[in-house]
Amino acid sequence: MIHKYDVLIVGAGGAGLRAAVEIPKEYTCAVISKVFPTRSHTGTAQGGVCAALANEEDDSWEYHAFDTVKGSDYLGDQDSIEVMCQDAVRAVIELEHMGVPFSRTPDGKIAQRQFGGHTKPENPNDPNSRRLPVKRACYSADRTGHVMLHTLYENCLKNQVKFFSEYFVTDLILEDNICKGIVTIDIATSEIHVFHAKTVMFATGGFGRVFRITSNAHVGTGDGCALVYNAGLPLEDMEFFQFHPTGLWRLGILVSEAARGEGGILRNKDGERFMERYAPTVKDLAPRDMVSRAILTEIREGRGILGSDGTYYINLDLMHLGKKLIDEKLPEITGFARTYLGVEPTKESVPIQPTAHYAMGGIPTNVDAEVIADEKGTIVKGFYSAGECACVSVHGGNRLGTNSLLDIVVFGRRGGKKMVEYLKNAEHTEFKVDPAEKTRTLLDGVLNKKGTENIAKIRREMQEVMMDKCGIFRNEKELGEALVKIRELKERYCNASIQDKGVIFNMDLMEAIELENMLELAETIVVSAAVRTESRGAHSREDFPKRDDVNWMKHTFIWKPEDGKDSEIKYKPVTITRYKPMERKY
Amino acid sequence: MQATFRVLRYNPEKDNKPHFEDYTLDVHPTMTVLDVLHQIKWNYDGTLSFRRSCAHGICGSDGIKINGKNALACSILLKVINLKKVVTIEPLPHFPIIKDLIVDMTDFYQKLETVKPYLIVNNPAPVEGERRQSNEDAEKLFESAKCILCACCTTSCPSTWSDENYLGPAALLKAYRFVFDTRDEASDERLDIIDTPDGAWRCHTIFNCNACCPKEINITWHISQLKKAVSTREL
Incomplete structure (x- = not known):
């Protein structure tokens, strides 16, 4: 079946829904999602969305931009960061106008709390003075992402946006540098649906499921990024993957930074507040990459706490916050601790470990969410991307907490606006070849596979090798081993078969295609990590422990190699406006 | 084991x-x-x-x-x-x-849409800044806003089983979320929608919804507030 739309948005998380809200009624718009919209991963974001509203104390967007640049370890493009931080105030107010039920200050404004890496200078007249934590994260208890996602979905209902839920995207139709549409499978029937469109936006989310311990939903398999890569477009900065310091031990379920923003403290087995040694000024509120490294260093140096299964964890101490504050401001995450670990946070410490959380890299775009085809910035016509799957790059080497919920609404909207502008002179460009052909081959291939390999086993091995050899600390030897392993797994995938051969809700089939996507992305992560011989942000090389601004103030672009060849890598310089790179101390 | x-x-x-x-x-x-x-x-x-x-x-x-x-x-x-x-x-x-x-959750999602599950405001938003709301008023919405639309409540309800037109606890909870939002200006419209035999009145306080809600929302209480709002509004 072929559908025709002016605008097609793939992904119904915050970025996709915000873009959809932006499309006026005179254009037809459809949103495709592999899950019902409110199941999207945006809903799991907890702590807040940041904007220098200055509702609780003095603040300015310039401070926010400075923090984001510094947090990115100077890899973020400063022009894009300025756009985001300047637009943040309007974006959050707009969310309130749309209906997000925010927590409030005593005078009825949106309440704000502290968050890692968000600071302001002690002396407002001296930008170089010591920087102290600032209340910049706007929140709704610890369910900020949940209420944002639901509010955006509700606004789409109000605007009568057309949804195709439980449709799985299998192909991106790109001919002569023009994006013409996408191909999907209706999961309920396995029927192929082609969507012919004038503009397409990918808001397909991240790929944390590449790693064994992750905060990401099962749907976080990077399908959009993999399709872009397979279509011959590059991916940017894939080596930068954020590990959130506080995942529940063994499970990886996120314990929001809000827990530390409200005063929670990390302690090692001696009860020591070890972050005082790593970040003397902001302590537990240092950016995530630094806290994750500190936790792993404590464990490696024998100061972790030995768990029942022989693995180590660190304690997150919330007890001193008192039951009232915990129940009012952190109900959801303390609920997780109770349910999943049987720990009562008002009386005991919560065992935590770093968890794979967020892809800073992804589909390269400019500041208007237009996808770019190369390191020179050549625009792919009619193709847009926003949210975690995109790399603008505002997060650079390391994203600050609360900047992701901001990113999705700022760039989702900008992408929406740019699509509308493009539509004024856009046509449906005819397909040159049968767009469904590749998907038919894909389906036949997966359904008729006869090998003995098992999808779940290959996925497990991929997740383990990525965690063990391409995680928080990396080195040449282990990255080399990881690459060999990933390529071996790709070979083995060709010999894997699935048990479910049916057409109705074939979850086996979905998992197989998702694994194929993740194996491609895992390879790009390992290759990109191996070429970057420096440590910056979330990318820590034990064999190159220093940041190298002379050689590496640049973004990595990786293209899919032809069979048997090495990946093609090129670089794009970081855009610097006013913030000179300096040592990153907190 | x-x-x-x-x-x-x-x-x-x-x-x-x-x-x-x-x-x-x-x-x-x-x-x-x-x-x-x-x-x-x-x-x-x-x-x-x-x-x-x-x-x-x-x-x-x-x-x-x-x-x-x-x-x-x-x-x-x-x-x-x-x-x-x-x-x-x-x-x-x-x-x-x-x-x-x-x-198949189609019916569940359609009923949700029946209660106009979005903020309706006729007056323009302030040119600068947010609409003010006291934290106390905001917190009145939080429990209902916790809902994750899992349908555990609606499908556990004997009134749902016996009346295919019943809106069900989840849709009514969503109605509460907006009826009691001090920013919303369409409470009356929504109360009209639920003031029917298949709306709030079909809730016979059986409490199955409360007993199984994974987010521990006291759904029956929220529905009772809607009933109260319907009964006490101006004619």
């Missing part, structure tokens, strides 16, 4: 009607029911199908019936289940089964 799970299976391509299949596997008390389903799928029978996403009780995908009670598969740990007996796992009741544990 070992435990046996009796899982409802139905593949319309092969089966005339749903049937149960037993799976006995090694488990430990800290596993969730979702872990069990994944174990079955990944190690024994790849055809077993169910919805899931976040795996920690926020996305609302994996509402199912465990030993007769609606719950999220990812939020029930085996340690709270008596594993000495066979554990029965079924799809949510009342909705048509698409396959195995996957049900």
Whole structure:
């Protein structure tokens, strides 16, 4: 079946829904999602969305931009960061106008709390003075992402946006540098649906499921990024993957930074507040990459706490916050601790470990969410991307907490606006070849596979090798081993078969295609990590422990190699406006 | 330790009607029911199908019936289940089964849309800044805004089972979310929608919804507030 739309948005998380809200009624718009919209991963974001509203104390967007640049370890493009931080105030107010039920200050404004890496200078007249934590994260208890996602979905209902839920995207139709549409499978029937469109936006989310311990939903398999890569477009900065310091031990379920923003403290087995040694000024509120490294260093140096299964964890101490504050401001995450670990946070410490959380890299775009085809910035016509799957790059080497919920609404909207502008002179460009052909081959291939390999086993091995050899600390030897392993797994995938051969809700089939996507992305992560011989942000090389601004103030672009060849890598310089790179101390 | 799970299976391509299949596997008390389903799928029978996403009780995908009670598969740990007996796992009741544990939720989502689940304001927003709301008023919405649309409540409700037109607890809870939002200007419109025999009045305070809500929302109380608002509004 072929559908025709002016605008097609793939992904119904915050970025996709915000873009959809932006499309006026005179254009037809459809949103495709592999899950019902409110199941999207945006809903799991907890702590807040940041904007220098200055509702609780003095603040300015310039401070926010400075923090984001510094947090990115100077890899973020400063022009894009300025756009985001300047637009943040309007974006959050707009969310309130749309209906997000925010927590409030005593005078009825949106309440704000502290968050890692968000600071302001002690002396407002001296930008170089010591920087102290600032209340910049706007929140709704610890369910900020949940209420944002639901509010955006509700606004789409109000605007009568057309949804195709439980449709799985299998192909991106790109001919002569023009994006013409996408191909999907209706999961309920396995029927192929082609969507012919004038503009397409990918808001397909991240790929944390590449790693064994992750905060990401099962749907976080990077399908959009993999399709872009397979279509011959590059991916940017894939080596930068954020590990959130506080995942529940063994499970990886996120314990929001809000827990530390409200005063929670990390302690090692001696009860020591070890972050005082790593970040003397902001302590537990240092950016995530630094806290994750500190936790792993404590464990490696024998100061972790030995768990029942022989693995180590660190304690997150919330007890001193008192039951009232915990129940009012952190109900959801303390609920997780109770349910999943049987720990009562008002009386005991919560065992935590770093968890794979967020892809800073992804589909390269400019500041208007237009996808770019190369390191020179050549625009792919009619193709847009926003949210975690995109790399603008505002997060650079390391994203600050609360900047992701901001990113999705700022760039989702900008992408929406740019699509509308493009539509004024856009046509449906005819397909040159049968767009469904590749998907038919894909389906036949997966359904008729006869090998003995098992999808779940290959996925497990991929997740383990990525965690063990391409995680928080990396080195040449282990990255080399990881690459060999990933390529071996790709070979083995060709010999894997699935048990479910049916057409109705074939979850086996979905998992197989998702694994194929993740194996491609895992390879790009390992290759990109191996070429970057420096440590910056979330990318820590034990064999190159220093940041190298002379050689590496640049973004990595990786293209899919032809069979048997090495990946093609090129670089794009970081855009610097006013913030000179300096040592990153907190 | 070992435990046996009796899982409802139905593949319309092969089966005339749903049937149960037993799976006995090694488990430990800290596993969730979702872990069990994944174990079955990944190690024994790849055809077993169910919805899931976040795996920690926020996305609302994996509402199912465990030993007769609606719950999220990812939020029930085996340690709270008596594993000495066979554990029965079924799809949510009342909705048509698409396959195995996957049900057709179209009716649920449509009813949600009936109550106009979005902020309606006729007066323009302030040119600068947010609409003011006291924290006390905001917090009145929080419990209802916790809803994850998992449908555990609606499908557990005998009024739903007996009246196919009943809006159901989830849609009514959504109505509350906006009726009691001090920023909203369409409370009256929404109260008209729920002031019907198939609306709030079909709630007979059976409390099944409360008993199974994975987010521990006191849904019946919220519906009672709607009834009160309907009864006391100006004629």
